[in-house]
Amino acid sequence: MPDLVIDVRNAVKQYGVGAASIFALDDVSLQISPGEYVAIMGPSGSGKSTLMNIMGALDNMTSGKYFLDGIEISAMDENSLSIVRGRKIGFIFQSFNLIPRTSALANVELPLAYQGIKSAERKLRATKALEVVGLADRMSHEPTELSGGQQQRVAVARALATRPALLLADEPTGALDSKSTHDLLDLFDQINEAGRTVIVITHEHDVAMRAKRTIRMRDGKIISDELNSGKVA
Amino acid sequence: MNLFEIIRFAFRGLSINKLRTSLTTMGIMIGVMSVIVLIAVGNGSSKAVQDSLDRLGTNSIQIRSGGGFVGGGGIQGARSRGRSSTSKPLTILDAVALVDKVNAPSIKQAAPIANATATCVNGTSTSTPSTFSGTWPSYFEAANSRIAKGTYFTNDDVTQARRVAVIGNTTATELFGSENPIGQVVRCGGIPFTIIGTTEVKGSTGFQDGDSIFLAPITAVQNSITGFVPLSSIIVEAKNSKVTDLAQAEITTILNTRHGIKAGGTADYQLFNQASLLTTSASSSKVFTVLLGAVAAISLLVGGIGITNIMLVTVVERTREIGIRKAIGAPKRIILAQFLIEATILSLVGGLMGVIGGFVGSHFMIVGVQPVIVPSSVFLAFGVSILIGVFFGSYPASRAASLRPIEALRHE
Known part of the structure; x- marks a missing residue:
């Protein structure tokens, strides 16, 4: 296993050119080791979402280098990137981003299908992932038939099903009530305890405090990076 | 990920919005169907013209007196001294003169026709045939009129002026209903005629019912009904359809000589070639087909624009879905393949x-025309609809699949 899951070096993301240009990321470097549970905090416009999109290989950067699980992402073409996204990263979005009018099971199976895994094994792994998130009895339900908390847990199951190196969550609790938020964060703890790297982007202090390490951002720069008290990195 | 799996994805994608899927399918169906049916209608109407052309015989020529008013009461061969006109009526001798192997090698036979108007009575049934003619036996071949039941009358019947007659189907039904008319006697204009035959059904050509006919020896008709008035017309049969023009030239030469018409003078008769009349109407029905085809092509185009619109909307609506799929690891080519297969x-x-609908629709009479399907229109309509569907289904999909996932995900 490589030493670092995430290795971002001097990342710059610039929108526009000349005097009107804005730096969403201004020379950011960040290293995250396997098994870490990291929260990235900051007000809106601080560049945390941009950083997450780059770490998730969803967006490219203006300059800098990025290694994910030892692979240089910043040099890849779009086609290889989709493979990397499928195999290395599990995404969890604020708005869940499930495929509409498709059952929970089919949603969880989808990334496995794109990896070319056979139907029988796919079903088995998707079922197992849904059991982990406590939705074994909701597998045939479509997203609209599930509550927000349940939908987000389907998304977690979908992210876990591919056994990614990294779980990347962008404001995962933004659309949830406090009970669902609590359940989801318990689930993240469980996942992290099982050894998986978890990165949560949030602006909620409570959510960030559940992580073991908190990175604060402002104006495209990291302004602090510390271990949370009472937690062991 | 294999093709079978992508096809399953495509079917799932289609089943997600059943209304949109069925509307799109219906748009294509109607476009294809209208092209096939409209072109079949146009083709059917020109086929109908072609058929009646074949039925009439393409090698018969009709000669009618064209010299204006002809004084009545003339006898055979008599010169009409009608007022200022020098025109002569058509006579039986004209008909005889036209059958001349030396001067008219292209003419097979000729038959004089004396038309009358008479109402025939059989008990309480009456019938007024639209064509009541006295003629020669050669008429039947020249006019392409065949006997269905009974026999033709013979040259002997003509010589003897026997009151026998061959009638058409309409006349037979009017007079005898379902009874066998052969051997029955009817009174036409008070004169008894014995029916000896019925002609094959011809159908109506234009305004005239081709089966409302009553044909008798010309001598019998002239003796008892019309008197010896000039002929109504002479029907001439050319040896075959290729020499119809030659036969017309021969007729002109012979009749000009007989009627004393000098070169450059105005003829006192007119020639009608039914084939040439029908050729004109065939070409006008070709114009009709082209017009219908143009209308159909426009409807296919409009249908195509409809398909394009629905496909564009579908892809725009699903841009976010494409973003999600890319985020969880779908390569561009698989997304493209899915949309291409859906389209x-x-x-x-x-x-x-649409093809099935076109075939079914073409079985019905449409505005009195039995449509006849043109195979090339089926392939054209089918091919164009598929091209439009596939192109406009895959082009916006390829644009969406090329987006960076973050852009597609931001799409609402």
Whole structure:
């Protein structure tokens, strides 16, 4: 296993050119080791979402280098990137981003299908992932038939099903009530305890405090990076 | 990920919005169907003209007196001294003169026709045939009129002026209902005629019912009904349809000589070639087909624009979904393949339904025309609909699949 899951070096993301240009990321470097549970905090416009999109290989950067699980992402073409996204990263979005009018099971199976895994094994792994998130009895339900908390847990199951190196969550609790938020964060703890790297982007202090390490951002720069008290990195 | 799996994805994608899927399919179906049916209608109407052309015989020529008013009461061969006109009526001798192997090698035979108007009575049934003619036996061949039941009358019947007659189907039904008319006697204009035959059904050509006919020896008709008035017309049969023009030239030469018409003078008769009349109407029905085809092509185009619109909306609506799929690891080519297969299924199913609809629709009479399907129109309509569906289904999909996932995900 490589030493670092995430290795971002001097990342710059610039929108526009000349005097009107804005730096969403201004020379950011960040290293995250396997098994870490990291929260990235900051007000809106601080560049945390941009950083997450780059770490998730969803967006490219203006300059800098990025290694994910030892692979240089910043040099890849779009086609290889989709493979990397499928195999290395599990995404969890604020708005869940499930495929509409498709059952929970089919949603969880989808990334496995794109990896070319056979139907029988796919079903088995998707079922197992849904059991982990406590939705074994909701597998045939479509997203609209599930509550927000349940939908987000389907998304977690979908992210876990591919056994990614990294779980990347962008404001995962933004659309949830406090009970669902609590359940989801318990689930993240469980996942992290099982050894998986978890990165949560949030602006909620409570959510960030559940992580073991908190990175604060402002104006495209990291302004602090510390271990949370009472937690062991 | 294999093709079968992508096809399953495509079917799932289509089943997600059933209303949109069925509307798109229907749009394609109607476009394809209208092209097939409209072109079949145009083709059917020109086929109908062609058929009546074949039925009439393309090698018969009609000669009618064209010299204006002809004084009545003339006898055979008599010169009409009608007022200032020098025109002569057509006579039996004209008909005899036209059958001349030396001067008219292209003419097979000729038959004089004396038309009358008479009402025939059989008990309480009456019938007024639209064609009541006295003629020669050669008429039947020249006019392409065949006997269905009974026999033709003979040259002997003409010589003896026997009151026998051959009638058409309409006349037979009017007079005898379902009874066998052969051997029955009817009174026409008070004169008894014995029916000896019925002609084959000809159908109506234009305004005239071709089966409302009563044909008798010319001598019998002249003796008892019309008197010895000039002929109404002479029907001439050319040896075959290729020499019809030659036969017309021969007729002109012979009749000009007989009627004393000098070169450059105005003839006192007119020639009608039914084939040439029908050729004109055939070409006008070709114009009709082209017009219908143009209308159909426009409807296919409009249908195509409809398909394009629905496909564009579908892809725009699903840009976010494409973003999600890319985020969880779908390569561009698989997304493209899915949309391409969806579009192909839509246009294939719609196109096939349109072809079936076109075949079914062409079985019905449409505005009095029995449509006849043109095979090339089927392939054209089917091919164009599939091309439109596939192209406009895959082009916006390829644009969406090329987006960076973050852009597609931001799409609402």
